[in-house]
Amino acid sequence: MASRLRRALLAALVTASVVAPLVGAAGPSEVPAPTPVALGPVRVAGLEHRYAANREGIRAAEVMAARHGDRKRARALRKMRGASRHFLSFDGRNGGRAVEVYGDLGRARHIAVLVPGSDTNLETYGRFRDGALALSRELGRRTAVIGWLGYKTPGTVAPEVLTTGRAAGAAPRLAAFVRELNAATPRARISLLCHSYGSVVCARAARGLNAADIVLYGSPGTGYDDARQLHTRATVWAGRGGNDWIGGVPHVRIPLLGTTIGFGTDPVSRRFGARTFDAGDVGHSDYLKPGSAALVSMGRIVEGLEGRDA
Template identity: 45%
Template sequence: MRRYARTLVAVALATTVVAGTAGWASGNAQQALTGPPPGTAAWRADQVLGRELPDPERDTPSEVSAFFRGLSDRDRQTLVVRHPLVVGNLDGVPAELRYRANARALRSSHDPRYAHLAADPHRQILAFDPRGRGQVAEVFGDLRAARQVSVVVPGSDIDAGTFDRRTDVYGTPAGMARSLYARTGRGSAVIAWAGYTTPVGLGVDAATGSLAEAGADRLTRFDDGLAADGVPTPAVFCHSYGSVVCGLAASRLRATDLVVLGSPGMRADNVRDLHTDARVWAAKDPSDWIDKVPHVEFAGLGHGADPASAAFGARRVPAADAHGHTGYFAPGTESLRAFVKIAEGAHAGLDKRPVLPAR
């Protein structure tokens, strides 16, 4: 009974913290974007190649990959021209073809929110979905030649318009990915993945897991698409609400490492409950406001235990000199140096705290 009472108090406190920080009203309820890419109906009806095209909703990334491997360059280009939004967002399609398709889709877009993405023809846009607030994934480096690959999963308030904003740079997926890639360099590639509907503000969406559940499904399929395209197993870096996404995806995610930073929780009591073979790391700096949010989960509110706590069992990433909630990838910080080692698979000198023993 006492434990139940403590939980209710913690939930009430969590509500107070969120309300006091920005107010529930500051969080606009979001509808998760799910299902196949835009333009799927026209794709399904198209007989231009004289045979049925893979179904974006039912076929696996491996099946999509096998289909595209069997096409001539001419047939591939035909599909890029006729269906750029499908080809550009279809997991399992070769990365180079997706870059080409998304560049075409961006050039055709008249929405000013996406003008910055279309301005540089050399950007490698791996996904571009203009629906809703917009979703984007971008590759830094040569994905085909990379020996090590990392994926950055962002938290709240990220969409196509804020993907690479100029303010609070290291709180954006593009800023985090660029910073990591600049220090890993040749032999590596980093993907900034803003491929799910994120919460807006600190409202109910940020305190519950519905958007994270939809995001976990999309992240898992994206990861399966990388595998089908022959991309090395990635290290996955999950910031803030993105760590909730990663926690829910962990058991299905192909990853060498799961690194959470500024995490409100992973919807798990400890590393063992994630059911993953990946190494799990956690970073939280002393000035991060996320530390004021109680790590509880009750009646759908909150995201559970603190991954940076000793009891959780994650390996600890040093982050004493990171500043605030979005300073973990800032140049010169201990946390960024540790992230580089993890991304490169050279983490032998970092914290080796073991995971909890099996039950």
């Protein structure tokens, strides 16, 4: 009886710690969108055609959203289809998926793949894009940033944000995308930068992944006890800002009603075994803010410079 009460109390603490600091509704209501055109694997030689095809797909989704009466979605899509935008893929259905390139992917020797956390969707895409642009500007020449919104992220006030369920579905898609990227850019050094719930996705995708770095930032945990359980040759990094509320989340895993609540070991702890980096005093949503210590550190990781003597 005491054990059951303890588990229930811990579950309540996890829920309160994740939900209480956040405001906002759950994911967006379903908005009709066309089935995307099948474009095949990413190939450098066909990038311009791919970008143009996805621009037309976004335009078609904008028209359908407007006819549906969702002006907010239509406005977001209108911004996304600008001539300077470069999408490797786009799917407006079921909350939306989008993979966007910042920089010259064909010439890049260092590539950062950003994997977002909860409440990232087509309506909030501008926030995700701002971080990608800031990282792109931080990096040197012959680098590219890819914003990978390749899964339906959980809402910050939804029960899915407390379990690995969404991550389990997203991880195979992320792994497949990285394999495509390896084939298309075989000489590039690829780093995954995984924010908040995105770190759970990256951890699930890590086994056998051909990447130089897996960077966990603002992470609630990964669902694994230590970095060795990720079974990856990549260097696993972890960082957390001094003002990030995620540091107050209990690092537990609790079996409850047929699922497991929480993500276990703190990734910045010595027990987890990741290499830590300076994230300064940023808050949970500020890691990629221009001028932040976290942005500088992650830029150095992407370019293979972090940990070297100056």
